[in-house]
Amino acid sequence: MHAFRSHTCGALRLTDAGSSVRLSGWIHRKRDHGGLLFIDLRDHYGLTQLVLGPASPGFAAAERLRAESVIRIDGEVVARTADTVNPNLPTGQIEVRVQALDVLSEAAELPLPVFGEPDYPEELRLRYRYLDLRRETLHRNVVLRSQVIASIRRRMIDQGFTEYQTPILTASSPEGARDFLVPSRLHAGKFYALPQAPQQFKQLLMVSGFDRYFQIAPCFRDEDLRADRSLEFYQLDVEMSFVTQEDVFAAIEPVLHGVFEEFAEGKPVTPYPFPRRAYREAIQKYGTDKPDLRNPLVMQDVSEHFRGGGFGLFARMLEETKNTIWAIPAPNGGSRAFCDRMNSWAQSEGQPGLGYVFWREGEEGGAGPIARNLGPERTEAIRGQLGLKVGDAAFFVGGDPKSFYKFAGLARTKVATDLELVDENRFDFVWIVDFPMYEWSDEQKKIDFSHNPFSMPQGELDALNRNDPLEILAYQYDIVCNGYELCSGAIRNHRPDIMVRAFEIAGYSREQVETDFAGMLNAFRYGAPPHGGLAPGIDRIVMLLAGQQALREVIAFPLNQQGEDLLMNAPAPVSERQLKELHVRLQPPPR
Numbered sequence: 001m002h003a004f005r006s007h008t009c010g011a012l013r014l015t016d017a018g019s020s021v022r023l024s025g026w027i028h029r030k031r032d033h034g035g036l037l038f039i040d041l042r043d044h045y046g047l048t049q050l051v052l053g054p055a056s057p058g059f060a061a062a063e064r065l066r067a068e069s070v071i072r073i074d075g076e077v078v079a080r081t082a083d084t085v086n087p088n089l090p091t092g093q094i095e096v097r098v099q100a101l102d103v104l105s106e107a108a109e110l111p112l113p114v115f116g117e118p119d120y121p122e123e124l125r126l127r128y129r130y131l132d133l134r135r136e137t138l139h140r141n142v143v144l145r146s147q148v149i150a151s152i153r154r155r156m157i158d159q160g161f162t163e164y165q166t167p168i169l170t171a172s173s174p175e176g177a178r179d180f181l182v183p184s185r186l187h188a189g190k191f192y193a194l195p196q197a198p199q200q201f202k203q204l205l206m207v208s209g210f211d212r213y214f215q216i217a218p219c220f221r222d223e224d225l226r227a228d229r230s231l232e233f234y235q236l237d238v239e240m241s242f243v244t245q246e247d248v249f250a251a252i253e254p255v256l257h258g259v260f261e262e263f264a265e266g267k268p269v270t271p272y273p274f275p276r277r278a279y280r281e282a283i284q285k286y287g288t289d290k291p292d293l294r295n296p297l298v299m300q301d302v303s304e305h306f307r308g309g310g311f312g313l314f315a316r317m318l319e320e321t322k323n324t325i326w327a328i329p330a331p332n333g334g335s336r337a338f339c340d341r342m343n344s345w346a347q348s349e350g351q352p353g354l355g356y357v358f359w360r361e362g363e364e365g366g367a368g369p370i371a372r373n374l375g376p377e378r379t380e381a382i383r384g385q386l387g388l389k390v391g392d393a394a395f396f397v398g399g400d401p402k403s404f405y406k407f408a409g410l411a412r413t414k415v416a417t418d419l420e421l422v423d424e425n426r427f428d429f430v431w432i433v434d435f436p437m438y439e440w441s442d443e444q445k446k447i448d449f450s451h452n453p454f455s456m457p458q459g460e461l462d463a464l465n466r467n468d469p470l471e472i473l474a475y476q477y478d479i480v481c482n483g484y485e486l487c488s489g490a491i492r493n494h495r496p497d498i499m500v501r502a503f504e505i506a507g508y509s510r511e512q513v514e515t516d517f518a519g520m521l522n523a524f525r526y527g528a529p530p531h532g533g534l535a536p537g538i539d540r541i542v543m544l545l546a547g548q549q550a551l552r553e554v555i556a557f558p559l560n561q562q563g564e565d566l567l568m569n570a571p572a573p574v575s576e577r578q579l580k581e582l583h584v585r586l587q588p589p590p591r
Contacts (some may be wrong), residue, residue: 004072010046014093016077021096023048024072024104024255026134027065029115037062038095041073044139049086050075054271058101066294068114068134070105073098073134108266117147122552127566129557133563140553144263145542149216151237151262152538155255160384161212161238166201168194168218173516178222180231188583194220197535200456203492206531207523212251215238215485230539230551231563235487244473245491248532249273249431256486260427263545270429274479278555284401291437292483295416299408302327302396305382313372314355325398326408329386330415333393334358339368340417342395345414351407358393359383370396374405401417413483427481427544434458435476437468438505447508451476454520454533455490457502464501479536481544489534496524 004024012021025043032038039050039062050073053060058073065071075096086092111127112120114134132138153163172179172193179193197219205213217237225231236255240248253272260269277291282289285298292513303325304315317323333339339356346354357366357379365376366383386394390456395415397408416422417508427507437457439450447469455474457463463472475491499521503513544552552558559565580584 008045009041009043009048012048012077012091012094017079017094019077021077022074023096027067027071029067046090048091050098051095052098056098058098058284060103061103066102066107066109068107069103072102072104074100077407081244084568111367112131121171122560123566129567133556140554141546142556144546145554146258148542148545149538151259152255153216155258156214159251159255161214162213164205164213166198167213170195180220180222183582183584185581190349196221198237201519202237202533203531204523206239206241207528211241225561231559235535236538236540237535239531241529241531243532245532248489248534252534260545264427268426270427271510274429274431276431278438279432282432283405285421287405287412289478290480290483290485291430293430294423294426294482295413296421297329297412299326299328299412300386302382302385305378307377309374311370311546314398322400323398324401325396326528327382327386328395328408328412328415329388329393330393330419333389333415333419334360334391339393349407349410354411355396356393359388359390361390377528397464429479429481432478432480434473436470437472437474440470448506452488454493456493461498461501464505469505484540484544486540487536491532494524494528494530496521
């Protein structure tokens with residue numbers, strides 16, 4: 001027999017009754033029932049119930065062992081009686097009568113329990129992550145992650161893609177988030193950077209004559225952390241040659257749909273082709289470029305109903321041409337109590353309030369201060385435009401949409417959530433397309449790239465030379481699922497003349513572009529195919545499929561919210577000798 005096990009703890013069934021077996025694993029739980037000791041033995045594969053009587057070999061040792069001690073047992077598989085079968089356990093029809101027990105590793109007192117799923121502070125969970133990972137939900141999530149990656153890899157290969165690897169040590173890029181820098185020992189005063197993404201390398205692979213590239217790529221960005229963002233993450237990096245935007249969509253939709261359908265546990269998944277929303281349409285309808293389409297609410301511009309009307313605040317606001325009034329419909333929200341709660345919520349978000357009208361039985365023209373001032377005819381016209389009925393409400397946000405659209409989007413989400421209008425049991429995909437190529441930067445007081453500087457502008461060089469930069473659209477696109485941006489992508493700018501001009505509009509000189517992006521530009525001058533791609537985030541895909549709201553619940557060894565690894569104590573000081581070898585001198589921040 002094998003030194004440690006003849007079977008795993010998830011393998012035994014009723015057909016094994018009468019067999020002699022050897023199992024090894026962790027003591028998950030112990031129960032003493034009148035002299036009989038029951039132990040749930042756990043390994044990676046499942047649980048098996050052990051039973052020991054006072055005369056059983058190893059009984060005394062088992063009695064004193066703490067949970068999570070590691071043991072090896074020999075025993076006989078026996079069928080459970082009908083009244084003791086556990087239908088919730090794959091091994092629930094049998095148990096093992098222990099005939100020999102060896103202690104392989106004795107556990108000290110645990111800083112957090114493994115049995116059950118109590119909520120413990122993040123710091124404790126991350127410091128003892130090896131214990132946290134033994135818990136059922138987190139263990140299952142990490143296994144799910146592996147299965148999702150294997151499925152993605154298989155589907156990409158079936159779609160005709162080939163996997164290639166790109167460098168981890170590379171050059172710092174002036175665009176995007178902050179780089180993680182790595183000092184060079186051999187080249188004093190110079191630094192490598194960890195890749196924010198393999199963006200330039202995958203484009204250079206296309207220039208090199210490869211075609212349908214993919215990689216499960218590690219990426220690093222020194223940016224502020226959130227629940228759905230980490231300093232290091234993995235993405236399905238994709239690039240294709242001789243393609244249009246439509247070709248990219250057609251290639252990736254079956255992969256994402258198939259992976260979600262495989263692991264969605266029966267929840268509906270948007271069939272492909274996925275719906276599309278132009279960026280500006282998404283902002284106007286949903287108040288975000290990451291709309292959750294499970295939320296059925298669609299905002300509308302109702303400015304004309306307020307223009308020159310009796311509600312003075314909005315009427316005066318509309319005297320400025322840039323201002324508009326948006327309405328957020330609230331089906332079944334037609335009570336003063338709900339409207340007052342929404343108004344209080346808006347104030348908690350730093351707003352002066354949230355205007356509303358609600359319609360109730362026997363009250364012509366709606367109720368609330370706006371309805372009284374606006375009059376029944378205009379109020380009914382608003383109700384008709386929004387498709388509302390008696391018992392419903394509408395909330396209003398006004399001003400310059402550039403200033404209020406994010407708050408309007410939050411209000412739309414709040415209304416739908418509080419009224420329980422969001423279907424939580426499905427996965428809704430949508431493409432966001434036609435992003436603006438440029439935006440105005442108030443911070444820098446200049447035109448800047450809005451999304452990806454390497455994207456092809458719609459209209460190409462002619463558009464850059466003739467059009468208002470703020471009206472130029474790009475072949476850029478995002479995939480959004482349930483309100484989470486899974487990826488960004490673009491058809492790339494593969495022509496040096498267009499790239500130089502595009503950067504000039506954003507304030508870069510030709511010399512600066514030639515220096516900062518020399519590798520790309522020089523490569524493009526020797527024949528570059530039209531190409532495009534995208535990069536869905538692996539961590540967010542798994543997070544959605546696992547039903548979690550935080551990336552740390554699907555990553556084996558995550559950092560905390562301050563970017564620290566509490567298990568390995570990183571980042572940490574290094575010795576003076578190491579700094580000297582790297583030609584680095586520390587300058588502490590001023591107090």
